[in-house]
Amino acid sequence: MSKKDKLDLLNANDPKIGSEIFAKIICEKKGITWNKLKDQRTHRPVIDLNECIFKYIRFESSEFQTLLHRLVATEITSTKGAFTDLYVNYKGLKYDFGTGGLHACIESGVYEADENYQIIDIDVASYYPNLAIKNKIYPEHLGIIFCEIYEQIYDARKEAKQSGDKVTDAGLKLALNGTYGKSNDKYSYLYDPKFTMSITINGQLLLAMLAEKLEKISTILQCNTDGVTIKIHNDNVAEMKKIIKWGEDLTQLTLEDAHYSKMIIRDVNNYMAVYTDGRVKYKGAFEIDKEIKG
Numbered sequence: 001m002s003k004k005d006k007l008d009l010l011n012a013n014d015p016k017i018g019s020e021i022f023a024k025i026i027c028e029k030k031g032i033t034w035n036k037l038k039d040q041r042t043h044r045p046v047i048d049l050n051e052c053i054f055k056y057i058r059f060e061s062s063e064f065q066t067l068l069h070r071l072v073a074t075e076i077t078s079t080k081g082a083f084t085d086l087y088v089n090y091k092g093l094k095y096d097f098g099t100g101g102l103h104a105c106i107e108s109g110v111y112e113a114d115e116n117y118q119i120i121d122i123d124v125a126s127y128y129p130n131l132a133i134k135n136k137i138y139p140e141h142l143g144i145i146f147c148e149i150y151e152q153i154y155d156a157r158k159e160a161k162q163s164g165d166k167v168t169d170a171g172l173k174l175a176l177n178g179t180y181g182k183s184n185d186k187y188s189y190l191y192d193p194k195f196t197m198s199i200t201i202n203g204q205l206l207l208a209m210l211a212e213k214l215e216k217i218s219t220i221l222q223c224n225t226d227g228v229t230i231k232i233h234n235d236n237v238a239e240m241k242k243i244i245k246w247g248e249d250l251t252q253l254t255l256e257d258a259h260y261s262k263m264i265i266r267d268v269n270n271y272m273a274v275y276t277d278g279r280v281k282y283k284g285a286f287e288i289d290k291e292i293k294g
Helices: 014-030 062-072 127-135 145-163 166-182 193-214 234-251
Strands: 086-090 093-097 103-105 109-112 117-124 218-224 227-233 255-267 270-275 280-283
Touching (some): 062 193, 193 218
Antiparallel strands (some): 218 227
C-alpha cells in the first residue's frame, strides 16, 4: 500500500493506515493539500440525539419503544460515557447498547443444529460504512463528497476482494472501518462526534429492530455490532427470509447469512462457531491463530 499510494505506512497502526488512505483520496477529490485538510474538525458543544436517529426506526414492543423515547429526548455534551447502563431486557435476553455496538448473548453453552433446527448468522455487509453511504451521513466539514469517497472505497475493496488482491483488500478495509473510529478522535481531520453518534445509535437500533422480529420465529443466540445469530426451526426459515427482505428494503443495506452446525459460547465476544462445511470461526478466548501486532 505504501508503494501503490505513495504513503509512509510502514510503521502505522491500523487506524492510521485507514485514515491516511482516506485522506489521500479526499485531498485528490477536493483539490486541497494535506496541510489544509489536517486541521479541519467539526466540534459539537451539544448533540441532540433526536437529530441523529433515523425517522423510520420503529419498534413493536414496549421495552424497545421506551428505549427509543429515552434516546430521542436526550442531549449529550460528550460521547464518552454517553451510553452508560443503557440496556433492554426483552424476552429473557439483555440487550446492551454502547458506543461500540449492540451486544446480547444467550447463556453460555453448546448449541447445535440438527435435522429440525438450523443455526444461522445474519449480518450486514460493511455495516457502519454502508449506513453512512446509504443515509448520506458525513462529518459536516467534509461535506457530501465524504459519502461519495466512502462508496468509491467500498466498491474498490469489493473489486480487490473478488480479484484476489489481498493487500489492497486489507488496506481498503482499514480505510472503511477506521474512518468511523477516527470520527470520534479530536486529533483527526475526520472528527465530528455527531457523525459518530449517528452511525452507532442507528446501527444498534436497526439491529435491535431485526432481532425483535426474528425473536418471534426463532431463538436469538447472539447480537453483536453488525449481526444476529439465531437457532430456527426449518418450518420458519421461509418467514426468516421475508424478514431479511423487509430489513433490506427498509435500510437499503445488504444482509448476508452463514450457516453453523454448532456454536460453543462463553459470551458474546468469546465463542467458536463451526460452519456447515467444517470451517471453524474462533473469537476472543477461543482464538488459536492471533495476528501479532506491534
